[in-house]
Amino acid sequence: MAMDANSGEEFGVGCFLSIKTTLGDEFEGQIITFDRPSNILGSKTGPRRNIRLLKANHIKEFNLLGQAEDPLDIKKCYLDLNSLQAREESAIRQAEIEAERIGVGVSSEAQSIFDALSKTLPVRWDKTAIVVMNEVRVSSPYLPENVSGGTPAANERVKKVLELQRKKLQTHGPGQ
Amino acid sequence: MGCQERDLSEETSVSSSLSDALLFTTMCIIGLPVEVQVKDGSIYSGIFHTACAEKDYGIVLKKARMTKKGKRDVNLANGSVIDTLVVLSGDLVQVIAKGVMLPADGIVGNVTGEDVPAVNGSNRPPERPQNELKMMKSSKAAPTKRKQISQTRSYNQNKNKNGYGSRHIDVDEGQIMRAVAAKSVESAVEVVNGKADGVHSTRVEEASTVPVITVDEGQAGEDKLQGKNNGFSQKFEARKDETIHGQCSTSTNASTIHCYTLQDASLPQLESVNGGHVEISAKMSLDRKPSGSHVPSYGNPDIHDCERPTVTDFSSSDAPEISTSSTTVVDISQSCSNPLASPTVSVASKVSNTNSKDFKLNPGAKTFSPIFAIPRSAAPPAAATVPSMAYVPNSATVVPVAGAQPETGINPFAPQSSLPIKFVHYNNLVAVNDVSGSQYHPQPIVGHVGSRPQPVRYASHYAPFQAAPTYVHPNSQSVMVSRLGQLVYVHPVSHDVIQSATTPAAHPLFAPSLAHLPKQQGIAAAQGLPIRVTPPSFIASSGQQPFTVPVHIPLSQPPFQSVRPIQVPGANSHFVNGAI
Numbered sequence: 001m002a003m004d005a006n007s008g009e010e011f012g013v014g015c016f017l018s019i020k021t022t023l024g025d026e027f028e029g030q031i032i033t034f035d036r037p038s039n040i041l042g043s044k045t046g047p048r049r050n051i052r053l054l055k056a057n058h059i060k061e062f063n064l065l066g067q068a069e070d071p072l073d074i075k076k077c078y079l080d081l082n083s084l085q086a087r088e089e090s091a092i093r094q095a096e097i098e099a100e101r102i103g104v105g106v107s108s109e110a111q112s113i114f115d116a117l118s119k120t121l122p123v124r125w126d127k128t129a130i131v132v133m134n135e136v137r138v139s140s141p142y143l144p145e146n147v148s149g150g151t152p153a154a155n156e157r158v159k160k161v162l163e164l165q166r167k168k169l170q171t172h173g174p175g176q
Numbered sequence: 177m178g179c180q181e182r183d184l185s186e187e188t189s190v191s192s193s194l195s196d197a198l199l200f201t202t203m204c205i206i207g208l209p210v211e212v213q214v215k216d217g218s219i220y221s222g223i224f225h226t227a228c229a230e231k232d233y234g235i236v237l238k239k240a241r242m243t244k245k246g247k248r249d250v251n252l253a254n255g256s257v258i259d260t261l262v263v264l265s266g267d268l269v270q271v272i273a274k275g276v277m278l279p280a281d282g283i284v285g286n287v288t289g290e291d292v293p294a295v296n297g298s299n300r301p302p303e304r305p306q307n308e309l310k311m312m313k314s315s316k317a318a319p320t321k322r323k324q325i326s327q328t329r330s331y332n333q334n335k336n337k338n339g340y341g342s343r344h345i346d347v348d349e350g351q352i353m354r355a356v357a358a359k360s361v362e363s364a365v366e367v368v369n370g371k372a373d374g375v376h377s378t379r380v381e382e383a384s385t386v387p388v389i390t391v392d393e394g395q396a397g398e399d400k401l402q403g404k405n406n407g408f409s410q411k412f413e414a415r416k417d418e419t420i421h422g423q424c425s426t427s428t429n430a431s432t433i434h435c436y437t438l439q440d441a442s443l444p445q446l447e448s449v450n451g452g453h454v455e456i457s458a459k460m461s462l463d464r465k466p467s468g469s470h471v472p473s474y475g476n477p478d479i480h481d482c483e484r485p486t487v488t489d490f491s492s493s494d495a496p497e498i499s500t501s502s503t504t505v506v507d508i509s510q511s512c513s514n515p516l517a518s519p520t521v522s523v524a525s526k527v528s529n530t531n532s533k534d535f536k537l538n539p540g541a542k543t544f545s546p547i548f549a550i551p552r553s554a555a556p557p558a559a560a561t562v563p564s565m566a567y568v569p570n571s572a573t574v575v576p577v578a579g580a581q582p583e584t585g586i587n588p589f590a591p592q593s594s595l596p597i598k599f600v601h602y603n604n605l606v607a608v609n610d611v612s613g614s615q616y617h618p619q620p621i622v623g624h625v626g627s628r629p630q631p632v633r634y635a636s637h638y639a640p641f642q643a644a645p646t647y648v649h650p651n652s653q654s655v656m657v658s659r660l661g662q663l664v665y666v667h668p669v670s671h672d673v674i675q676s677a678t679t680p681a682a683h684p685l686f687a688p689s690l691a692h693l694p695k696q697q698g699i700a701a702a703q704g705l706p707i708r709v710t711p712p713s714f715i716a717s718s719g720q721q722p723f724t725v726p727v728h729i730p731l732s733q734p735p736f737q738s739v740r741p742i743q744v745p746g747a748n749s750h751f752v753n754g755a756i
Contacts, residue, residue: 013197023217023269033197038233038265042201044276051205053198053233053271072197079203088207088238091223095239099257 011041011056013072016065019043022058028065032072044071103128106140109169113142116165121158132158142166202227205273212237212261213269218246222261224273232265 011017011034018028029043029052039056101118103111103125114130117123121132130138136150136158143166144159210224212235222240227233240261242252252258 021269023213025213025270033195033201035195035198035233037231038198040198040233042198049276051201051271051273051276053201055233055265055269058269072200077200079200084203084206086207088223088225091207091209092238095223095257099239099241102257104256 012067013070014068016068017043017062018065019054019062020060021054022060027052030068030071032070100124103130110140110142112169113138113162113165116169117158117161120161138162198233199229202229205271205276208273208276210237210271210273211243212240212263212271214246214263214267215269216246216248217244218242218248218250219244220258220261220263222258224271225260228265233268234265235263235268235271237261237263 011031013031013033015031016028017031018026020026027043027045029045029050031041032044032051033042034040034056035042041054041056041059043052043054044050045052101114103114104127106114106125106128110128110130114123114125117130117132117138122134123130123132124134125131126137128140130142132138133150133154136154137148138158139146139148142162144163147155147159147162149155150158205224206226208224209221211219211221213219219242220237220240221243222237225236225238227235237258238260240258241256242250
């Protein structure tokens with residue numbers, strides 16, 4: 001049945017389907033659209049709908065759970081392009097900010113240390129090294145003895161904070 | 177619009193490849209964090225940027241990160257962020273956007289739950305969604321297309337804005353109308369200055385052409401005319417100014433007065449002054465309006481008041497010129513005395529308005545320059561000759577004139593002055609000079625001179641005397657009455673002063689004082705008006721005034737006599753009081 005899409009809109013819009021994908025995903029949803037040229041099946045699930053655009057040729061199997069009317073009334077749809085753009089821009093900005101906080105090629109422990117330090121000191125990643133206050137570097141494996149640079153006072157301070165944070169992480173477990 | 181058209185054309189070509197529903201769904205998830213699963217099972221999470229609406233449904237993610245590693249090896253550092261990830265149609269398995277609200281099932285609000293409502297419900301007419309969808313299609317092809325869409329959107333918004341702008345304009349006009357109607361000439365003037373130059377001009381024109389009463393009407397109606405006349409207003413103003421000036425020289429005192437005001441406006445310096453004049457004039461018009469058929473004298477008094485304040489301002493600002501300005505004031509009073517005064521007053525107000533407009537419109541005020549020259553030239557001579565002359569003329573003509581001035585000046589001023597004051601200052605400076613010059617020419621300096629010295633005393637007198645207006649009433653004639661009141665004040669002072677001043681020595685004294693302090697000079701000018709009054713008082717209402725005089729004299733005189741410089745402050749205070 002799934003492959004029937006090739007011969008027409010076999011996926012009736014509005015149908016509730018339970019679908020298994022070739023990659024092992026299994027979900028239920030209501031068909032909101034099926035686009036034959038791209039073979040994309042659009043579905044939504046839940047009250048706060050998760051929209052899923054699935055390529056129909058990755059459907060392993062599905063079951064028809066029920067049928068309803070087309071949930072999407074094109075004539076009643078309106079999109080505010082400006083708000084869409086704004087939404088995307090803000091999302092990208094947020095993503096950039098978060099991306100800066102994520103060390104590239106570092107262990108989750110390193111990231112935890114970074115996150116812990118960031119709560120008390122301005123920190124940033126310099127590759128795999130954590131740079132604190134733009135002067136003190138904490139390089140892998142992020143032990144107090146790996147703290148280098150900066151003024152003696154700053155260096156000592158970072159060491160202390162690092163020690164404390166590591167203790168906390170040990171007690172609460174990484175990622176806390 | 178061009179963008180829209182393009183989009184439409186693209187849409188037509190694209191529509192065949194993607195269904196509207198898919199396009200719409202795709203649009204709904206733009207800018208949302210999504211998870212994209214690809215063939216090897218790896219999942220990337222990122223911000224859904226766009227999708228290809230062509231035959232194959234490829235998508236583009238921003239700030240994508242691999243959250244689940246698939247079967248294949250990827251040359252991607254763990255946790256590294258891919259700024260732009262393009263997932264081709266062949267690799268795409270599914271796109272999952274969580275927490276998205278679709279505008280489905282008749283739900284109006286399609287808001288995704290994120291801060292921004294991606295989709296608004298069914299509020300819009302059906303056409304729009306389609307267009308948008310089309311737009312979407314086009315946009316999907318490339319980011320640039322999207323930009324186009326946004327531009328078109330913005331364009332629409334601009335249109336809306338424009339619409340609003342027009343509305344605002346309307347509102348302003350309405351406000352102007354209100355202000356005028358309200359009578360608050362000041363507000364009207366302000367509005368005119370800031371917003372509608374055309375209105376002012378129109379008003380002015382009307383004023384010049386129509387009698388005083390009409391002028392008031394004209395102000396009320398001017399608002400309506402504003403839109404139409406804007407283009408012409410400037411020209412008219414210039415013409416009017418010219419014409420007015422010419423009239424002033426030839427016509428009666430009243431006309432001359434008007435000319436003065438106009439001249440003031442024309443002067444660049446006068447800008448502030450002009451504003452003051454304008455205000456005054458506006459007040460005048462207002463007064464006239466309420467009074468309607470009332471004796472022109474009311475209008476005149478107002479005018480006088482207006483002029484006086486301005487004069488004082490001038491004096492403060494400009495020392496030598498101030499004296500002349502004061503003389504001009506006197507002239508005004510004379511005009512008031514004349515039957516024509518009422519019309520002239522209205523004209524003056526109008527003129528002032530035009531002047532103000534001109535200033536705004538033409539900072540340079542080229543048209544004005546000629547006028548200035550005249551007044552200025554007149555002023556210097558006036559200063560010299562005026563003192564002696566002034567007394568005589570005042571005495572003769574003064575009676576009527578002076579009476580008129582006092583009336584308008586004090587009472588009307590108090591209310592009006594308060595509002596206009598700001599404007600007045602500006603206007604005063606410029607206007608005064610011009611006025612004085614023109615006035616001097618025709619009427620002589622004499623009046624001016626006399627007024628100048630006296631002014632201080634008058635000022636003091638006025639303050640106390642303002643009560644005097646009642647006295648005036650007894651006189652019978654409204655105009656006369658007001659004049660009388662002022663005259664009364666003046667008389668005491670003026671007489672004393674004049675008498676002393678009449679002698680050559682006295683005049684010199686006054687002159688020096690004026691010259692020394694610009695402010696004083698201004699006062700002097702104001703005083704000048706009173707002086708005029710004084711003569712009339714002697715002649716016409718000497719009997720009545722005398723009573724007032726004694727009292728006044730003591731009050732006013734002490735300051736004057738004691739310190740001439742003091743006169744300035746006194747004058748100011750007086751004016752203020754009068755205004756209040």
